[in-house]
Amino acid sequence: MILRKAKGIHIDGFKKMSRELPLREYLDPQFVYIPLLQQNSPLKKMVEIGSDVKIGQVVALREGFGAMPIHASISGKVTAFKKVWHSSGKMIEAIEIENDKLNRLDDSILPEINIEILSREQLIQKMRDAGLSGLGGAGFPTYIKYQAKCPIDTIIINAVECEPYLTCDFMLTMKYPEKLLKGLSYFIKAANARNGFIAFKSYNQDIKSALEPLLNKYPNIELCELKDVYPAGWEKYVVEQVTNNTYVKLPSEAGVIVDNSATAICFADMVDNNIPLISRVITITGEGIKHPQNFYVPLGTKVSELIALAGGYVEGLDPKTAWYLAGGPMTGRAILVDELIVNDTLGAVIVKGIPKEAEHPECLGCGKCSDVCPVFLTPTSIKSAFERNDVSLIKNLNADKCMQCGLCSYICPSRIEITDFVAKAKALMAKGA
Amino acid sequence: MARFSGGKAPFLRITDSGEKGTKIIMRDFIIGLLPVVLFAWYKNGIMVYIDGNISFMEMLYPLIFIILGGFLSVLFEAIFFYITDKSARNVKGIGNKLKLSYGAIPGLLLAMFLPLYTPIWVLMFGCFMATIVGKMLFGGFGHNIFNPAIIGRVAIMFTLLGVINNAGGFMNASEVLVDSYAGATPLTLFSISKTIDYNVIVAPYGNLWNFFIGTIPGSLGETSFLVIMISYLWLSIRKVINWSTPLIYVVTVFILSWIIGMVNGEAGIWFPVYSILSGGLAFGAVFMATEPVTTPRNPLGKVYFALFIGALTVLFRFIGVYPEGVATSIIVMNIFTMPLDNVTAAIRSTGIKKKTIGKFAFLTILLLLIMVYAVIKSMNLYSLSIFFVGGLF
Numbered sequence: 001m002i003l004r005k006a007k008g009i010h011i012d013g014f015k016k017m018s019r020e021l022p023l024r025e026y027l028d029p030q031f032v033y034i035p036l037l038q039q040n041s042p043l044k045k046m047v048e049i050g051s052d053v054k055i056g057q058v059v060a061l062r063e064g065f066g067a068m069p070i071h072a073s074i075s076g077k078v079t080a081f082k083k084v085w086h087s088s089g090k091m092i093e094a095i096e097i098e099n100d101k102l103n104r105l106d107d108s109i110l111p112e113i114n115i116e117i118l119s120r121e122q123l124i125q126k127m128r129d130a131g132l133s134g135l136g137g138a139g140f141p142t143y144i145k146y147q148a149k150c151p152i153d154t155i156i157i158n159a160v161e162c163e164p165y166l167t168c169d170f171m172l173t174m175k176y177p178e179k180l181l182k183g184l185s186y187f188i189k190a191a192n193a194r195n196g197f198i199a200f201k202s203y204n205q206d207i208k209s210a211l212e213p214l215l216n217k218y219p220n221i222e223l224c225e226l227k228d229v230y231p232a233g234w235e236k237y238v239v240e241q242v243t244n245n246t247y248v249k250l251p252s253e254a255g256v257i258v259d260n261s262a263t264a265i266c267f268a269d270m271v272d273n274n275i276p277l278i279s280r281v282i283t284i285t286g287e288g289i290k291h292p293q294n295f296y297v298p299l300g301t302k303v304s305e306l307i308a309l310a311g312g313y314v315e316g317l318d319p320k321t322a323w324y325l326a327g328g329p330m331t332g333r334a335i336l337v338d339e340l341i342v343n344d345t346l347g348a349v350i351v352k353g354i355p356k357e358a359e360h361p362e363c364l365g366c367g368k369c370s371d372v373c374p375v376f377l378t379p380t381s382i383k384s385a386f387e388r389n390d391v392s393l394i395k396n397l398n399a400d401k402c403m404q405c406g407l408c409s410y411i412c413p414s415r416i417e418i419t420d421f422v423a424k425a426k427a428l429m430a431k432g433a
Numbered sequence: 434m435a436r437f438s439g440g441k442a443p444f445l446r447i448t449d450s451g452e453k454g455t456k457i458i459m460r461d462f463i464i465g466l467l468p469v470v471l472f473a474w475y476k477n478g479i480m481v482y483i484d485g486n487i488s489f490m491e492m493l494y495p496l497i498f499i500i501l502g503g504f505l506s507v508l509f510e511a512i513f514f515y516i517t518d519k520s521a522r523n524v525k526g527i528g529n530k531l532k533l534s535y536g537a538i539p540g541l542l543l544a545m546f547l548p549l550y551t552p553i554w555v556l557m558f559g560c561f562m563a564t565i566v567g568k569m570l571f572g573g574f575g576h577n578i579f580n581p582a583i584i585g586r587v588a589i590m591f592t593l594l595g596v597i598n599n600a601g602g603f604m605n606a607s608e609v610l611v612d613s614y615a616g617a618t619p620l621t622l623f624s625i626s627k628t629i630d631y632n633v634i635v636a637p638y639g640n641l642w643n644f645f646i647g648t649i650p651g652s653l654g655e656t657s658f659l660v661i662m663i664s665y666l667w668l669s670i671r672k673v674i675n676w677s678t679p680l681i682y683v684v685t686v687f688i689l690s691w692i693i694g695m696v697n698g699e700a701g702i703w704f705p706v707y708s709i710l711s712g713g714l715a716f717g718a719v720f721m722a723t724e725p726v727t728t729p730r731n732p733l734g735k736v737y738f739a740l741f742i743g744a745l746t747v748l749f750r751f752i753g754v755y756p757e758g759v760a761t762s763i764i765v766m767n768i769f770t771m772p773l774d775n776v777t778a779a780i781r782s783t784g785i786k787k788k789t790i791g792k793f794a795f796l797t798i799l800l801l802l803i804m805v806y807a808v809i810k811s812m813n814l815y816s817l818s819i820f821f822v823g824g825l826f
Binding site (some may be wrong): 011012048164222246323325329330331332333334350352354357358361362363364365366367368369370371375376377378380381385393396398404406407409410411412413414415417419420428 | 438441442443444445446447448449453454455456458519526532533573574575613672675725726727728729730731732734737774775777778779782783784
């Protein structure tokens with residue numbers, strides 16, 4: 001049948017506040033914590049207490065699916081294995097490294113000489129050795145996408161960043177536009193693809209003006225402007241808008257690989273200088289922060305230090321009764337302490353006071369959740385089917401199509417946690433089927 | 434210490450600013466009722482007073498009647514809470530319950546859907562049926578299956594129509610004096626004669642312009658198409674109601690009536706226009722068929738709901754003993770809201786594919802059957818034989 005594209009609605013961005021100050025580098029935290037967890041798979045540690053580590057040295061290994069090394073982000077000494085707050089909302093064991101402030105590099109970090117002759121396999125091997133995983137929020141190991149069996153035609157760089165408040169990808173892209181294009185051209189080579197697109201939101205015209213003058217060096221790369229809607233940064237939305245094609249499970253079915261813009265910039269560094277994934281940009285923003293801004297930090301930095309650098313909390317906000325929204329306000333998690341550490345999937349921490357418990361009238365059945373659903377579900381029906389434990393009806397209603405963008409809860413006039421119900425129904429369906 | 438009162442994603446809600454909540458929707462709905470209330474007052478109170486047929490106090494009566502409807506249903510709801518819920522046996526408890534129950538709306542709608550000279554005890558009975566039977570016994574706001582106001586209206590019309598007629602019926606003091614009205618609303622005339630004849634069903638009331646403006650006999654709020662259209666625009670712009678449902682409903686009735694007029698040898702456009710202007714069609718379309726709790730949630734379900742009530746309204750007008758088809762057809766479709774919602778939700782999320790084409794075909798064929806049946810029912814046997822024989826040769 002005719003392709004029915006996923007849709008979205010415009011929501012307030014709140015992005016201005018963290019864009020006013022320039023991207024700030026903070027490369028020398030006293031301690032960093034490398035969490036021994038990636039994407040729900042525990043990591044095997046490769047160092048002992050007291051070991052001396054250099055920047056880029058392997059300190060842990062991910063095993064099984066998506067096996068790859070994890071690197072130290074600063075040089076110094078391993079001082080402890082400590083439990084720290086992770087963006088997944090749990091306390092996770094982490095390797096504590098004390099900074100010796102000497103910035104000693106591991107021997108593997110060298111400028112690459114023969115970039116031109118690198119083969120496809122070598123590039124994929126580099127992704128793997130550098131521990132490159134998606135920096136957009138899912139943290140999926142990048143090299144797995146490039147090992148896909150399906151022929152890949154197009155690489156799309158997702159520079160949409162549709163979550164409100166977040167500006168980390170935007171700031172990084174604005175700082176290194178030529179690196180983004182270079183990274184994309186390496187991606188194209190690694191996938192043996194024909195062309196590449198950079199998808200951005202119409203709201204971010206700056207990206208267009210920054211990238212357009214550089215495009216003449218890259219004939220097979222084009223820009224693609226998407227509407228200013230949420231969830232425009234959803235992989236499927238991007239693929240459907242850019243290629244007019246769709247898929248069921250993975251974009252490679254449509255001959256597409258989607259990567260985040262920060263991932264591409266990282267990859268450019270990896271290929272050119274063999275620098276593994278050791279740092280990222282994080283947005284520290286929200287109504288509770290005095291000077292919201294973006295930081296370029298080594299992985300493992302404490303968020304509380306960054307908050308202090310951003311001027312601390314606004315007056316009147318008690319840090320103990322605030323939300324620290326890890327990842328973004330729509331799909332992220334609320335952490336209740338600021339002892340959070342920066343990991344590869346954490347793009348932002350938004351500090352807000354916890355709102356007062358609001359009124360919860362009954363569902364009045366307005367159907368707004370169904371109106372806004374990007375994949376045309378009817379959350380109210382799924383909710384009532386879930387309450388009756390009716391798995392076959394949940395299946396009929398295609399609850400598995402939900403990707404928990406949160407729009408139904410967002411729009412609900414009665415503040416019903418409808419996204420949560422659909423998520424539970426989805427889990428029930430996965431269990432029952 | 435792990436503190437897990439973290440709340441659930443998303444942490445951004447459209448209601449955060451306090452401008453989009455259910456409370457605001459209900460407030461906007463009542464604002465949307467205002468033009469209709471004011472017109473009802475103007476037509477049945479002020480205008481009659483200017484004609485000199487009633488006293489000043491009687492002029493206020495229509496307004497008081499409508500407000501009384503709202504007040505009575507809030508009162509019934511409060512009593513219900515008092516009896517059933519021990520925690521609500523003080524002023525604050527009841528107040529909190531009422532705040533989240535929006536009790537005035539069924540009563541207001543019911544009063545506006547009744548003739549002016551309905552005795553107060555009949556209104557009370559209607560409010561009781563609407564609020565207690567139609568709403569609270571199902572579990573209160575958000576859980577009712579039938580539109581409460583229509584439950585009240587149907588209960589009154591099926592049992593106490595004679596009482597209302599004896600008390601003065603649909604005519605206000607000025608309309609009683611108009612000879613050509615003969616004490617009947619246009620749809621009553623139609624339901625008695627069941628013939629499509631301009632001279633019988635339109636001519637006594639002047640012309641269709643009067644239908645459009647609303648200066649014809651009828652229930653308090655239902656007569657003026659124009660004023661209801663103003664409400665419709667307001668409610669649609671404020672996104673209180675789904676704009677498509679009333680439109681599809683009215684257009685369905687229009688087209689079906691036109692077809693019926695044509696097969697009955699009345700090709701003029703006046704009959705479909707009469708069909709959508711008469712009775713409570715516009716009122717029901719804007720205020721009843723869009724009532725969120727009792728209608729399907731998903732957009733496709735809303736479309737089918739509107740199509741079905743359109744077809745049923747026309748059918749009931751031709752086969753029913755009662756003049757009105759709007760209330761009955763909405764009540765009938767309320768029963769099917771839940772299955773309709775589930776079926777259309779499945780169709781909508783999958784698209785029309787192998788898995789859903791059967792459901793889609795079933796709904797569409799059922800709809801067409803009702804429409805064809807209405808057309809057949811509208812024809813008397815003589816014209817039916819002409820129609821078929823003429824078709825054969």
